[in-house]
Amino acid sequence: MSVTATEAKNRFGHICAQAKTAPVIVEKDGRPDSVIISYADYLDLTAAARVKTLTQRRKAFNEAHKEWLAEQxxxxxxxxxxCDGLVAWQGQG
Structure with missing residues (x-):
């Protein structure tokens, strides 16, 4: 759903209710400006933003366990x- 900023202002309660089922794009001067989303969607987005990438997790692990890795x-x-079937630990820095 897409609404003008004026419509969003004038019908804010209705727009908030709509945002619970789907994001509402608010346009200014005919261009997308903002998005109104439900609180649950907001929590999902912020949680996803906190998830570390594999590279970030690997770096944190290597930093936290650098002494153990060096010992190994x-x-x-x-x-x-x-044992011939074993492979050396491959921590990456």
């Missing part, structure tokens, strides 16, 4: 793998 790498360099 030292052990591997000194002793190698104890």
């Amino acid at each position: 790498h030292r052990d591997f360099e000194q002793n190698g793998l104890w």
Whole structure:
């Protein structure tokens, strides 16, 4: 649904009710300017924005466990793998 800014102002209660089922685009000078969404949709959007990317999570993990990772790498360099089927830990920085 798309409404003018004047219509949104004059029919705000109705527009808010409409926003509970679908976003309402508010136009100024014939161009999209704002969007009115339900509070539930707003919470979903803000939660999605907080989700870290895989790269961000990997960086945080490596930073939080850098001493353990370094120990594992030292052990591997000194002793190698104890089983042919194992693969060395591949933490990335």
